[in-house]
Amino acid sequence: MVLETERLILRKLEETDFERMFLMDSDPEVMKYLGEPVATKEESKEVIKMIQKQYEENGVGRLAVIEKESGLLIGWCGLKLLTSPINGYVNTLDLGYRFIPEFWGKGYATEAAERxxxxxxxxxxxxxxxxxxxxxxxxxxYILGKLGFEKTGEFDEDGVICFWYELKREKYSKK
Structure with a gap:
């Protein structure tokens, strides 16, 4: 599966993406709200394998975001099937995204997420x-608000207060 936008290509993650994934996931600024940065390229390879398993088992998973101009993996964005409960929800689609800092502030997360x-x-x-x-x-x-998501609650995840957002089909189709 390949999705495109004006500036981006979204495709399944491949094993060869591990170096750019490591560049992103080892950065403390990227991981500030997400947990511990990865310490080795092997960990990044394992993350890719885990996401590839989600493609096979659930039909969805985070996708590599490739900047058309440079051909570089600049992050990931995609849907993940929540198979373990989060905030009481399970078997629902979760939107997520993560980008390498040099590509922040350029509208890439919004562009990829809209697609x-x-x-x-x-x-x-x-x-x-x-x-x-x-x-x-x-x-x-900011990005979730711009996409039309509504904050519908908050919950505690391992001692961290998280906001829960949802976007219903009716609201999306009216955008």
């Missing part, structure tokens, strides 16, 4: 798509 939402609602026929973010993560809160 993913289009895919989720129009091709997967989702009735709702959810997202969550650390309550301190101003960047994610």
């Amino acid at each position: 993913i939402l289009e895919y989720g609602f129009n091709e997967l026929n989702a009735n709702a798509i959810y997202a969550y973010a650390d309550s301190e993560n101003a960047g994610s809160k």
Whole structure:
């Protein structure tokens, strides 16, 4: 599966993406609201294998975001099926994204997420798509608001207050 936007290509993650994934996931600024940075390239390879397993088992997973101009992996964005409960929700689609800092502030997360939402609602026929973010993560809160998500709650995840967001099909189709 390959999705495109004006500036981006979204495709399944490949084993060869591990170096760019490591560049992103080992950066303390990227991981500030997400947990511990990865310490080795092997960990990045394992993350890719885990996401590839999600493609096989659930039909969805985070996708590599490739900048057309440079041909570089600049992050990932996509839907993940929540198979373990988060905030009481399970078997729902979760939107997520993560980018290498030099590509922040250029509208890439919004552009990629808009294409993913289009895919989720129009091709997967989702009735709702959810997202969550650390309550301190101003960047994610801004992007989710811009995409039309509504904050519908908050919950504690391992001692961190997270905001829960949802975007219903009806609201999306009116955008």
